[in-house]
Amino acid sequence: MKNVDVINHYEQFLRDDGKSCSTVKNYIGDVVRFLKWMEADITQGEFNTINEDQFNRYQYCQYSYGLKTATLKRRFSAILSFVFWAQNYGLISKEQLFSYYMKVDIHWDGGFGNTNTCTIEAMEKIEKSIERIVNHAITRFPRWRMTCLRDAVIVLLLFQGLEVEEILNLTLKDLQISDPKEQLEIEVTNISKKLVIREEHADYFRKYLLLRPSITSSKIFINSHEKEIDSKTVQRALNRFTKNAGVRTSIGAIKKMQRQGTSL
The missing domain is CATH 1.10.150.130 (Tyrosine recombinase, N-terminal domain)
Incomplete structure (x- = not known):
């Protein structure tokens, strides 16, 4: 039939x-x-x-x-x-x-615990989720590659201690990128911060910048319609990977963890 x-x-x-x-x-x-x-x-x-x-x-x-x-x-x-x-x-x-x-669990409700906390274990699970989803998008869904890579970079920058507004306002001119053998160093000039991204994560950043269209906006992070993103996109990026990782946290919890001096 x-x-x-x-x-x-x-x-x-x-x-x-x-x-x-x-x-x-x-x-x-x-x-x-x-x-x-x-x-x-x-x-x-x-x-x-x-x-x-x-x-x-x-x-x-x-x-x-x-x-x-x-x-x-x-x-x-x-x-x-x-x-x-x-x-x-x-x-x-x-x-x-x-x-x-x-x-098949069709009653999954997205609840994985307290959103007011974030632990090293949770962040490590989210990192593994990022790797799974990005690799899957690259190999199976080419049209989703840029979006997945963008979201991965956004979450990793949150883990590095950048504020949401700092991420949204990043421009290509703000970045002074050096590329040593084992890690990617990014000098964010407009906020006087220097980020060191491990080699396994730096590749996401490089691939995103290669796939990002050359448009009028100088903002680094854009959507599939080549428009600038907002804070809701940052939250959705985090949700994408936390759901897949089986953990629950929030941007506020990550910021609290950073203030306490804990990082990956």
Whole structure:
């Protein structure tokens, strides 16, 4: 059966089940997004079975985008609803995905503890999350590379003790970059600070500067529309990596930790 026919049958099932028009629209959109992620030809291609590994990798990708919890829940619920329907319809083996429902946590609420604290352990977990997400974006999602690298650099600068406003106001002229063999030294001239970024993190900075478009604005950090970012973007950058790391902290907690003289 072709993908388009499967989707049409599933859509009719949702309508017959009494789902609202908005729910039907959202569920179909979420399923189509998932199938496209699997590189399926929606209009002409034949429907292929879905396995547990594919769904787990899809979850990882969605978490890495820093989406809202409500959006994640809806997307995962829609796919599980589709899988359940496809099993009953005979398109997917029930035995093949028996453990599917046991392992997929669609009730994750983003809560990982107190946001008023930050520890060395939490920062190390966030660093590992940065490495996972950036490497995944570079290898699998080229169009997300600049955004992921930008967010990684922003969080690492927070760890270095820069204030949010200092990060937002950084310009290319502010940086005096020396590049020794093992680390990247950045002289932030407008605020008289010198940052030393370890080699494994310095590569993110170099790659971001290479991918950053040459635009009128001299601000270092911009969005995908080549506009300057704001403080909400900084917060979303931190959220992106803390969620994936399984920890919870805040910009304020990081600043408090820096004032106490603790750093990585």
